[in-house]
Amino acid sequence: MELPDFTSIKALLEYFKTVPIQAGLFLGILFVLNKLVFAPFLKIIEERRRKTIETFKNAEQVSHQTQNISLEYEKKIKDHKDHLRKKMDETRRELEKEQAEKLHQTKTELLKNMQEKHQKIKETVVQVEKELSQDIKGLSSEIVQKFLGVA
Numbered sequence: 001m002e003l004p005d006f007t008s009i010k011a012l013l014e015y016f017k018t019v020p021i022q023a024g025l026f027l028g029i030l031f032v033l034n035k036l037v038f039a040p041f042l043k044i045i046e047e048r049r050r051k052t053i054e055t056f057k058n059a060e061q062v063s064h065q066t067q068n069i070s071l072e073y074e075k076k077i078k079d080h081k082d083h084l085r086k087k088m089d090e091t092r093r094e095l096e097k098e099q100a101e102k103l104h105q106t107k108t109e110l111l112k113n114m115q116e117k118h119q120k121i122k123e124t125v126v127q128v129e130k131e132l133s134q135d136i137k138g139l140s141s142e143i144v145q146k147f148l149g150v151a
Helices: 009-148
Strands: none
Touching: none
């Protein structure tokens, strides 16, 4: 395309007659492109931006919910551990009390048993002393008779 000769006014006016047509074509093409290309493209971009913002909001909510659940879980674990610790302490105290009672009962039984055995030993010693005393008397009289020659 060759540029017109703008040295004459007529050529200049002839050239500028086409400017409104060119502007109209430009605006028409711009309108068509806007309707068919730019508007759908901008709509897609806006929808993606909206979904991205929504996704971030949802992620933030999920993160907050997860944090709350985690805190609740940790509290429940702590409460459960405290409960178990109390239960263990209570059981330990009961066992220690039961152990002390059994130990006391065993000591009492052992002392009673030892006293009974000690009493039986005393009785046996007394009985043996009586028997030995009688045997000694009988043996001493036998020794005296044999010594004196009395048969």
